[in-house]
Every structure is written in C-alpha cells, then in structure tokens.
Amino acid sequence: MPDFPGKGLFKGLGVTFKTMLEPNVTVQYPHEKEAPPTRARGVIALKEENCTVCMLCARSCPDWCIYIEGHKDKAPPRREGGKPRTVQKLDRFDIDYSLCMYCGICVEVCPFDALFWSPEYEYSEVRIADLLHDKDRLGEWMKTVPEPPPLEVGATPAKGAKK
C-alpha cells in the first residue's frame, strides 16, 4: 500500500475488522475445559518424605504463604551398632493459596525435591480459609505431578534414582 496521510488510521480499522472475523480465543470455562500444558503452574504438590524442614521454601516465599513446623527425631542408625541419627520430622506444612502468587520460587529453591508443580487448577473454594492446603492435601496433589522429562542420552542419572 502506498503511503498517504492517515494511512495508520485505516490500518487500525483493518486490524479490528480482521480480529472481528477471526475465531476468538475464549474458552467457556465451566462448560468446556482447557487442557493446560503438562508443565503448567497449577498447584504445588508436596512429597513429604523428601522434606527436611530446612525452611528454605518458607523463607524464600515472597508473600510468606508457607507455614512449616517440625521437630527433631531419632532414626535408627544406618550401620549396625552406630549412633542413632537425628532427622527432622515434618509436623505441619501448609500453603495458603489465597496468598500464593504462583511464582514457583519455593519449587526452585527446594534442595531435596520435595516440592513439585502440578497442572491441576480446579481447587477453588467458597470459603477463603479453605484455600489453606495442609500437608495431606498437598501430598494428594503428588498423584497429578507429571513424570520428569527423560534425561538426555548419555547423561548420568541422579544419585539414588530409580533405574
């Protein structure tokens, strides 16, 4: 199209007209559901046995929506005749999803792979207090966590990883 004064005005009208004729992107949510991408940030799942109550997630949380309580416990020694080991036992692990902003820093920062993203997103509640998920509820989400992506060819598997 050659240049003439006011060309942009017509271009703008063209954009809106074209968009009007194109199919729109809205998904009618309660009636039809969108399949989120596998790695979508829907909800955070907790793998309780991996947690060492190190508090890194709670401290890195920008809106302080993770509540952790734990206590020291004795565990049987690794070798026969050894000293009983001291382990951290998790008493409470709550995430308040009414505060969570889904930044994922807690998942990133967890050194023991206890937190995972799950693509599930349908957990809205009538009462805001019910958005506080305790460690059992967070553990339930583990079932929905997708398998980690396969390692590249020739990569060394993680220590202690299942074959």
Place this chain on the structure above:
Amino acid sequence: MGHLLALDLTAYWATTTIKVLVVLGLIPAGALILGYVFLLKMMSFMQSRLGPMEAGPYGTLQLVADGVKFLQKEDIFPDRADRRVFALAPVVVLMSTFLLYMVIPAGPRLIVEDLDTGVIFALAVSSLSVIGVLMAGWASANKYALIGALRAAGQLIAYELPLVLAVVGVAIQAGTFSLQGIVHAQAEGSIFGIGAIGNPFILTQFVGFVLFLAAAQAELSQTPFDMPVAESELVAGYMTEYTGFRFLFFFMGEFGTAFALSAIGATLFLGGWYLPGVHGTLADVVGPLVLGAKIMMVAFLIFWVRFSYPRFREDQLQAIAWKFLIPISLVNILVTGVLKVVVK
C-alpha cells in the same frame, strides 16, 4: 359540527398516543439492540473474546439484566447537589433523544410528524442534550462532573457546526429539508441517467457522509471524541454522581441518540426506508426493516471507529472541528451548490 370536532379530537389523541408509545418503546429497543450487537458483541469479537454468554442465549438478555440491576439501586443524591436540577438533567437528555425520533421516516406514511424542516429540527433538538449535560455537571457539586460537562458543552457546540454543514450539502442536492422529501429525492434520483437504485446520496455526497459520521461520533461523545467522559481522568464526567435509574437514563440517552443519529444518517445518505422496487403499502411494511438494516450499517461504522481508536486530546479535538471539518464542509457546500446550478 361539534360532534365532528369531538371525533377528530379523539382520533388525534388516539394517533398521538400510539405515536408516543411507539417512540417510547423504540428508544429502549434501539438502545438495547445497539448495546447488544455492538457494545457487547462486536467489541468483544474485535478484542478476540466472546462477550457475555450466560444471560439468555448468547448473552442476549445481559443488558436487560443490567437494566434491572440499575432499577434496584438506591437513588442517591450527593449531599450538596442541587436536587431538582440533578433529578431533571437525565430527563432533559432523554427528552432530546425522544424528540429526535419525531422526524425520522420509517416508511412512506410511517412518520410521527413530517416537518418541512425535518433535518433542521432533528439537529436542533439533538443539541438540547447539551443543556441536560450541563445541568447534570453543575448540579452534581463535583469538580470532575463540572469539568466533564464543560468539555461536553464545548465539544457538542464545536461539532454541531460540521454536522449541520454536512447535512446542508444533502439538502441542497435534494432541494428540501424534509427527511421524507430527502428519501423521495434519493428514490427518484438517478446517477448519469441510471435510476435503477435511485440515487443514494452517499455516492454523490460521500464527503458529506464522512463529515456527518465524524461529527455524529463527536455528538455522541463516542471514542475518539470521549473527552467529556474520559474515565481515566474524569471518572465518568458529568455522569460521575449518578446511580440507578438516572444513570440508566443517560445510558439509554446515549445509545438511543446513537440509534437516532444512525437513522438520520441512513435516511440522508443511504436512502432511508427506500428499497428499489418496493412501492406503496408494501413499502410501509418493508420500510422499517430496510431502515433498520441501514441503521445497523451506519451504526457499525460509528462503533467500528469507536472500538479502534484511542482518545483525542482536548485541543486536538477542537482543532479537528474548527480547522479541518468545518472548512471541508464549507467547500463541500460550495461545490454542491455550483454543481447543482451547473448540472441542473
């Protein structure tokens, strides 16, 4: 004699009542149609979304639901408002809309009052709404409302001129100010001797049509001319303090006027109710539908521009009217006049 007069009076009151009721029904109906088709649906599609879908099939009842919501709201007066003026302002605005419908023909005989000066009457009456807007802004005792009202007054007065001047070209070509006469002129006209589709004035008065659309856009204070209700600076301009059914009146006034101005545009430039090949009583039946379709075309242009452009600055807005639209419309009148004399 006395008996006859009484009969005439009864007939007069009966027809008048019918006319008033039809127009009273037309304003909300027109506002609802424009609001649903353009404000809710077309804007949504232009923004790649669906718009309301839940109230009624495809959200058709959304505006009805909104209207009911407005009716349920408390009728609030600001503490220091001028109560009587405040209450009257929306009525004045709606009254101007109501009067606009008086002269719009929907068929050879379907017209409330075929005035000889129909166009002039319509444009004069449409500027009545300025008074209502000023009343609303002044009586609200709110500085944003007042600023909005003054902006609206400045804008409506500035764009009144190109609106009238754009119409003058049509009037010159048709040789009449009566809207019914202008429709007939288009129906019986011919372009270069070909009269199959008559002569819709959009072909010969295209400049006038563009001027009319631009000025109508400003008269309706639709974006890009929505300085009076610029929500990012003035909350809602002169409507800031209004709630409930009074706000609904303003809303209906806005869209009712949009409907009426589209109808006037359709009548002046697209041939009004005239459809080639339809005459007599049939035209009275088909006429309103034809006019309705043409109204939708004009309204589509108005709302298309509204949803595409950002807002003008106040000085740009005045400059466009005084330095651009008015000179062009004066030239348009001159050329039309000369051609009328030369060609005829």
